[in-house]
Amino acid sequence: MAVNVAATAAPWVFLLALWYAVKFSGLVESQLLPSPGAVAAQFWLSMTTERLWMDMLLSTQRVFLGLLLGMLVAVPVGFLVGWYKPIHGFVDPLINFFRALPPIALIPLVIIYLGIGEVARVSILFYASFFAAVIVMYEGMGQISPIYIRVARTLGATDLEIFWKVMLPMTVPHMLTAMRVALGVSWATLVASELVAAQSGLGAKIQNAASFFNLEAVYMGIICIGVIALTMDKLLRALSKRLLVWQDRVGT
Amino acid sequence: MSERLAFQNVSMAFDTERGRLEVVRDLSFEIRQGEFVSLVGPSGCGKTTLLNMAAGFVQPSSGQVLLDGRPIQRPGPDRGVMFQEYGVFPWLTVRQNVEFGLKLKANAMGGAERREIVMRYLRLMGLADFADAYPKTLSGGMRQRLALARAYAVRPDFLFMDEPFGALDAQTRSAMQDLLLGVLQSEGKTVMLITHSVEEAIYLSNRVIVISARPSRIKRVIDVPFPFPRHQSLHDQPDFARLRSEVHALVMEEYEAQQRQNAGSPSPG
Numbered sequence: 001m002a003v004n005v006a007a008t009a010a011p012w013v014f015l016l017a018l019w020y021a022v023k024f025s026g027l028v029e030s031q032l033l034p035s036p037g038a039v040a041a042q043f044w045l046s047m048t049t050e051r052l053w054m055d056m057l058l059s060t061q062r063v064f065l066g067l068l069l070g071m072l073v074a075v076p077v078g079f080l081v082g083w084y085k086p087i088h089g090f091v092d093p094l095i096n097f098f099r100a101l102p103p104i105a106l107i108p109l110v111i112i113y114l115g116i117g118e119v120a121r122v123s124i125l126f127y128a129s130f131f132a133a134v135i136v137m138y139e140g141m142g143q144i145s146p147i148y149i150r151v152a153r154t155l156g157a158t159d160l161e162i163f164w165k166v167m168l169p170m171t172v173p174h175m176l177t178a179m180r181v182a183l184g185v186s187w188a189t190l191v192a193s194e195l196v197a198a199q200s201g202l203g204a205k206i207q208n209a210a211s212f213f214n215l216e217a218v219y220m221g222i223i224c225i226g227v228i229a230l231t232m233d234k235l236l237r238a239l240s241k242r243l244l245v246w247q248d249r250v251g252t
Numbered sequence: 253m254s255e256r257l258a259f260q261n262v263s264m265a266f267d268t269e270r271g272r273l274e275v276v277r278d279l280s281f282e283i284r285q286g287e288f289v290s291l292v293g294p295s296g297c298g299k300t301t302l303l304n305m306a307a308g309f310v311q312p313s314s315g316q317v318l319l320d321g322r323p324i325q326r327p328g329p330d331r332g333v334m335f336q337e338y339g340v341f342p343w344l345t346v347r348q349n350v351e352f353g354l355k356l357k358a359n360a361m362g363g364a365e366r367r368e369i370v371m372r373y374l375r376l377m378g379l380a381d382f383a384d385a386y387p388k389t390l391s392g393g394m395r396q397r398l399a400l401a402r403a404y405a406v407r408p409d410f411l412f413m414d415e416p417f418g419a420l421d422a423q424t425r426s427a428m429q430d431l432l433l434g435v436l437q438s439e440g441k442t443v444m445l446i447t448h449s450v451e452e453a454i455y456l457s458n459r460v461i462v463i464s465a466r467p468s469r470i471k472r473v474i475d476v477p478f479p480f481p482r483h484q485s486l487h488d489q490p491d492f493a494r495l496r497s498e499v500h501a502l503v504m505e506e507y508e509a510q511q512r513q514n515a516g517s518p519s520p521g
Contacts, residue, residue: 036354147335147339148339151339154328155352155353155358155402156329156356172343213446215375246344246386
């Protein structure tokens with residue numbers, strides 16, 4: 001148990017030590033690199049006086065909303081594209097094109113069409129998570145062995161029963177993978193969109209701090225983004241582990 | 253013994269990139285109630301196609317496959333199928349796998365009855381201690397036993413098996429053969445087995461049908477004279493050995509014909 005805690009803490013302790021070492025080695029000009037302690041103090045200050053938690057909550061909410069909408073559309077579309085060969089041939093090149101396009105590249109266009117409000121941000125997050133998720137979904141479906149469907153048919157299953165009792169459970173692993181991929185992409189996109197145009201959220205916080213040369217707050221914002229992203233990924237992993245106990249190997 | 257399943261002048265051809273491939277040509281045979289019939293023949297000769305027709309996965313190009321006089325249109329719970337790859341659902345526990353068919357509308361029944369059937373077949377196949385395990389923890393032999401339990405649970409009249417023991421080691425294979433014979437003794441089914449093993453075919457069957465090289469025709473039908481119940485010691489009897497070499501020679505002739513053919517024609521996959 002103690003060994004476990006030590007093993008978990010070790011890389012973070014190392015990172016902190018490295019930070020202090022760089023800070024006090026004199027390699028970087030002191031003003032350009034705040035100390036971990038100063039960043040922690042800034043964090044406390046922001047939490048208590050500047051409602052930092054509101055920014056964290058807002059950013060997280062936006063990602064969740066975009067992710068939810070993206071997944072809600074990606075799962076049924078993924079089924080259709082994965083299942084019907086002609087649709088696949090038609091749609092695959094298009095989806096690949098839009099997926100290869102970094103969502104960040106669309107931010108200027110979205111600002112022109114939709115402004116800089118919540119609708120604009122959620123739209124771009126929807127875009128990001130949909131294209132990341134849909135491709136994972138239908139490519140995963142393509143790998144599903146048809147033998148299970150055959151077995152179900154010989155046992156008397158109707159098409160509807162095959163969908164609910166065979167197809168759906170078989171796609172759960174792909175849904176979870178799709179969600180993890182989409183989460184990563186959305187988070188990156190969100191922060192970029194907040195950096196460019198927003199009054200609230202962690203990205204905006206960092207942008208504001210940067211314009212006042214408040215490096216403590218910039219570092220604090222970056223660390224918050226990292227910690228939230230890591231936490232969300234960990235939660236998804238835990239969920240995968242629970243849902244996929246039957247798999248030989250649970251996604252890493 | 254009345255006739256249950258009849259292949260009548262069945263032919264099957266596929267269009268491939270290299271032209272039309274004839275897999276089965278004008279083939280007829282019947283399987284009677286309670287009979288165990290094995291099909292042996294060279295790989296790629298279309299045996300699996302015949303099983304797929306009987307299961308209802310494919311329709312013949314011409315001729316028909318009749319079940320109690322009616323053409324087979326689609327798969328159904330009256331015909332259980334076992335595949336070499338087991339087809340055990342990995343996301344369900346052992347118990348849930350056996351239960352799967354019983355929870356479908358086609359086989360609707362009360363919960364008490366369902367639990368009873370599930371336990372009965374788990375015990376029969378020696379899986380009761382693993383009821384709540386996931387298939388990933390099972391050996392190949394256990395998975396095949398699970399597939400058999402699941403097939404039996406919906407009470408099919410027929411059992412169609414495509415190389416069911418092909419992926420098992422020799423000892424497990426023998427044990428599975430004896431398990432199958434035992435289960436068939438207590439709950440008879442009409443069985444069609446596809447196998448590469450002449451030995452297995454003779455050991456299990458009432459009749460062995462040797463299928464020719466492509467396109468499949470019937471080369472010979474052999475009645476297996478040994479009475480049931482059978483035991484592994486049957487393998488040591490001179491009569492068994494004689495029959496085995498006879499059938500083996502027939503299969504080898506067709507194997508060589510098939511090899512010559514494969515050298516110059518597309519593979520049926």
